[in-house]
Amino acid sequence: MLMTFQDAFGLLLHLDAGVIGIVLISLQVSLSALLLGTILGLPIGALLATEEFKGKQTITLVLNTLMGVPTVIIGVIVYLLLSRTGPLGVWGWLFTPKGMILAQTLLTTPLIAALSRQILEDSWRIHRDSFMALRLPRLSALKWLIWDCRFSLTIAVLAGLARAISEVGAVMIVGGNIDKSTRTMTTAIALETSKGDLPLALALGIVLLGIVLLANLFTFVVRQIAERRYG
Numbered sequence: 001m002l003m004t005f006q007d008a009f010g011l012l013l014h015l016d017a018g019v020i021g022i023v024l025i026s027l028q029v030s031l032s033a034l035l036l037g038t039i040l041g042l043p044i045g046a047l048l049a050t051e052e053f054k055g056k057q058t059i060t061l062v063l064n065t066l067m068g069v070p071t072v073i074i075g076v077i078v079y080l081l082l083s084r085t086g087p088l089g090v091w092g093w094l095f096t097p098k099g100m101i102l103a104q105t106l107l108t109t110p111l112i113a114a115l116s117r118q119i120l121e122d123s124w125r126i127h128r129d130s131f132m133a134l135r136l137p138r139l140s141a142l143k144w145l146i147w148d149c150r151f152s153l154t155i156a157v158l159a160g161l162a163r164a165i166s167e168v169g170a171v172m173i174v175g176g177n178i179d180k181s182t183r184t185m186t187t188a189i190a191l192e193t194s195k196g197d198l199p200l201a202l203a204l205g206i207v208l209l210g211i212v213l214l215a216n217l218f219t220f221v222v223r224q225i226a227e228r229r230y231g
Helices: 002-013 017-050 056-067 071-082 097-134 138-148 154-165 169-175 185-195 198-230
Strands: none
Touching (some): 017 056, 056 097, 071 097, 097 154
8 A cells, every 4th residue: 555655656756747648638628628617607507597587497407407417428428429420420529638528518517507506696686686776787787796706606616627627437438538638537547446557546646636626725715815805
């Protein structure tokens, strides 16, 4: 056990090229999916929080369901869409980082939308009368509402990051776990553990935990600074 940890830290300290390549692919895919999921999810959450329309409850129920959908199901759906006989097969995204980003975007968007809806709905109840009195256009009201809740919304974004970067099933199916192309930290950990290469699996696990910890620490520091500045 001790030797395994020593070998794992040795890989990290010597900046092993294999580890760095896997980490960079993971960050590329997960951060791209997080960005797209945030761009799509926040407006959806804001609309659901502020608008009343037929079918709203159904959409909300679907989003809440998709928050916990098994990732392998999304992986199979995206695989069928991107396969040669699928409707999106002409894109040639199967077994590429683009296909993995698409799969992870489908995972992060419902999560961010559902969580942001809950956060923004509470704020909307408080500020709705003020927005109405000021006769702000609906788009401007939504922008101000999101800005007012920006620090609380970091929770939704962090949840999206955790969903994306820790995901295994969808990227394994859509990406194929190809070395130096579509191998991410989670798929590499699963592969190397099955092969018995525990130092490499452990090294990647340490990096993965470190990334999540740094993201949470950054968010905590930003919120603390904001609370001190704005009370």
